Amino acid sequence: MLNSLRTKLTLSMLITSLAAISVMALITPWLLEQRFVNEAREVHFKGFVRAIEEFRQDHQEWGGRQSALLINQYLSNRQAAPIRPALSDQRPTVSNSFRFVLTDHQGFVFLPFFEYELGQQLSAEQLQQANPLTLDGELVGYALGGGELPLTDQDKSYLLIQSRSMLIGAAAGLAVTLLLSLTMGSQLVKHLQALTRAAIEMSKGNLNQRVQVEGKDEVALLAREFNRMAQELNNTYAELKASNETIKAQAEAMQELSLRDELTGLHNRRYFNQQFRLMHHQAIRYQDALALALGDIDNFKQINDRFSHHIGDAVLKQVAVLMQKEIREADVLARYGGEEFVILMAHTDKRQAEGLIDRIRAKVEAWPWHQLASELHVTISFGISDKLDSDLGHSMLVEADNRLYQAKDLGRNRVCV
Numbered sequence: 001m002l003n004s005l006r007t008k009l010t011l012s013m014l015i016t017s018l019a020a021i022s023v024m025a026l027i028t029p030w031l032l033e034q035r036f037v038n039e040a041r042e043v044h045f046k047g048f049v050r051a052i053e054e055f056r057q058d059h060q061e062w063g064g065r066q067s068a069l070l071i072n073q074y075l076s077n078r079q080a081a082p083i084r085p086a087l088s089d090q091r092p093t094v095s096n097s098f099r100f101v102l103t104d105h106q107g108f109v110f111l112p113f114f115e116y117e118l119g120q121q122l123s124a125e126q127l128q129q130a131n132p133l134t135l136d137g138e139l140v141g142y143a144l145g146g147g148e149l150p151l152t153d154q155d156k157s158y159l160l161i162q163s164r165s166m167l168i169g170a171a172a173g174l175a176v177t178l179l180l181s182l183t184m185g186s187q188l189v190k191h192l193q194a195l196t197r198a199a200i201e202m203s204k205g206n207l208n209q210r211v212q213v214e215g216k217d218e219v220a221l222l223a224r225e226f227n228r229m230a231q232e233l234n235n236t237y238a239e240l241k242a243s244n245e246t247i248k249a250q251a252e253a254m255q256e257l258s259l260r261d262e263l264t265g266l267h268n269r270r271y272f273n274q275q276f277r278l279m280h281h282q283a284i285r286y287q288d289a290l291a292l293a294l295g296d297i298d299n300f301k302q303i304n305d306r307f308s309h310h311i312g313d314a315v316l317k318q319v320a321v322l323m324q325k326e327i328r329e330a331d332v333l334a335r336y337g338g339e340e341f342v343i344l345m346a347h348t349d350k351r352q353a354e355g356l357i358d359r360i361r362a363k364v365e366a367w368p369w370h371q372l373a374s375e376l377h378v379t380i381s382f383g384i385s386d387k388l389d390s391d392l393g394h395s396m397l398v399e400a401d402n403r404l405y406q407a408k409d410l411g412r413n414r415v416c417v
């Protein structure tokens, strides 16, 4: 459960939001109070300065013992009022602990408070912190504020309402942020999940994968690169597949070629040997008949010698065509060597084979050979065997060969069984 990215994102956002709210809850009221007190001191001081200036105008006396007593009395008579920002016309507050030390224009204290004593002259540094008091543009003295400025109950409740409102606003803002973050997080997770699914599909071999690209951020960049990579992989795979198929087809063609006789286009002796082993084995196993005929063109040497080697080749090709026409599809016909041919006939004994083979012999004899060369006559002799022995067909081949010799001996252009 904790391993999922969505859970991790949600948890981290929750923790961040809670931490932010907690920090705000602790710090905001304190900061607000500090600001408020500073502001209040400022307001208080301005009010005080204004009161002093009023006093100066009323009494025309400043800096002596008498003025100190009068000022104290004057200030005590003023009403304390709650301190709130923006109440600029408010009368100055008289607080028990917040006081002003007053000096004449040379900095000699005539209204002492705190550690300051009557008649003491303030240092240049202290005077810098003090507020200059002027009347009609003339410097008449300094006022130095000090002490605590306690807040009234009204100020405190005002502060409480303000900090609560701020907290509620902040909490609402954080809730919106959290909601937005969750929505964005879930979008991010959605994209990453789509990428993961596509990658898994690719690893299974389904290379044609695409993911949706939205926006321009890093995830969109990743998605775009993924799509490009998937496209390239797909193309490469298609090229590889095509070239693999070409190689396979070429290999098959070469295999076929290696089993074919170039001149006649018939299967060659290698192919015959493969098929003969197989058919011979099956015939013995299923006690089926199998016949083998060996054919040899008569006096072929003479044809070559008299009509040229070229005519000899043409004769071989034509004999192949004639044989091919006569045999059945299940039969195996091959050029066995020079002017020798072999025919394997499944489910056929030598008597049945004799009929087919003699038909071939007659076709060869009857073909209009003069079309190739005038006075050319071609005949062929055959020997047939259907002898099945457990010797990989050796006996059958020997017997067919013996019958072929017999046919030659008996005057050629015949079939011996």
Ligand SMILES: Nc1nc2c(ncn2[C@@H]2O[C@H](COP(=O)(O)OP(=O)(O)OP(=O)(O)O)[C@@H](O)[C@H]2O)c(=O)[nH]1
Pocket (backbone or CB within 6 Å): 263, 296, 297, 298, 299, 300, 301, 302, 304, 308, 309, 310, 311, 312, 313, 316, 337, 338, 339, 408, 412
């Ligand atoms: N033109 C041509 N001649 C070939 C080819 N292969 C073998 N020969 C020739 O076929 C001839 C076979 O002659 P022989 O074995 O003496 O037999 P034959 O002349 O047919 O006599 P019999 O078989 O007794 O009738 C040889 O001269 C070979 O050179 C070939 O592909 N083309």
